[in-house]
Amino acid sequence: MNIIFFGPPGAGKGTQAEIICTCLNIPTISTGAALREAVKNETPMGLAAKSAMESGSLVPDEVVIGIIRDRLAQDDCKNGYILDGFPRTVAQAEALDAMGQKIDTVISIVASDEKIVERLSGRRLCGVCGASYHLVYNPTKDNKTCDKCGADLIIRKDDAPEVVKSRLETYHAETEPVLAYYTEKGLVKSIETQEGVEETTRLVKQALCI
Numbered sequence: 001m002n003i004i005f006f007g008p009p010g011a012g013k014g015t016q017a018e019i020i021c022t023c024l025n026i027p028t029i030s031t032g033a034a035l036r037e038a039v040k041n042e043t044p045m046g047l048a049a050k051s052a053m054e055s056g057s058l059v060p061d062e063v064v065i066g067i068i069r070d071r072l073a074q075d076d077c078k079n080g081y082i083l084d085g086f087p088r089t090v091a092q093a094e095a096l097d098a099m100g101q102k103i104d105t106v107i108s109i110v111a112s113d114e115k116i117v118e119r120l121s122g123r124r125l126c127g128v129c130g131a132s133y134h135l136v137y138n139p140t141k142d143n144k145t146c147d148k149c150g151a152d153l154i155i156r157k158d159d160a161p162e163v164v165k166s167r168l169e170t171y172h173a174e175t176e177p178v179l180a181y182y183t184e185k186g187l188v189k190s191i192e193t194q195e196g197v198e199e200t201t202r203l204v205k206q207a208l209c210i
């Protein structure tokens with residue numbers, strides 16, 4: 001099954017994708033995680049993407065389309081995949097179609113701007129393995145270190161309030177039209193994000209019939 005997790009930043013796409021990919025035994029491909037890794041390693045792509053990411057705007061289409069094209073060509077994607085954070089523009093969605101990729105379902109996780117601001121202020125990320133948490137909704141044992149690998153939790157630079165405002169503006173202006181693109185194709189299933197991770201997962205599984 002080829003699935004897209006769609007929604008505003010902080011709606012819980014990454015957390016749900018991590019859970020569902022284990023259930024279905026398919027990989028999750030996150031352009032945001034790939035870009036953060038490139039920034040950390042100071043690769044040419046990372047250096048070029050850094051300022052756009054830190055200001056809450058989008059990295060150029062050709063960069064993320066390149067990441068996705070290379071990743072989807074790998075063997076582990078043959079039986080399906082989850083896309084988290086891609087496509088974020090209609091041009092990216094069209095590029096995915098042009099690659100001959102057939103999307104089965106788009107899970108749209110709905111959350112108000114108010115909810116997003118609240119959620120992103122409590123979001124924490126493992127600095128080493130990238131696992132994502134929330135101080136209230138998805139805490140670790142001590143809210144300081146990662147339950148999976150024990151490394152320290154960090155706050156993403158782009159979760160700072162002034163950047164969140166700009167990420168939401170970018171989402172409404174550039175990414176929301178992608179939903180109309182897939183709605184027209186009859187692929188969208190919407191769910192409202194819930195307070196708890198488990199309850200959201202239950203709704204996602206119901207939407208995917210798994």
Ligand code: AMP
Binds near residue numbers: 009052053057061092
């Ligand atoms: P995310 O982890 O999905 O919230 O992505 C973090 C940041 O990476 C975004 O705010 C963008 O600057 C950049 N990014 C991730 N995915 C994309 C994409 N598909 N298109 C453009 N920029 C992206």
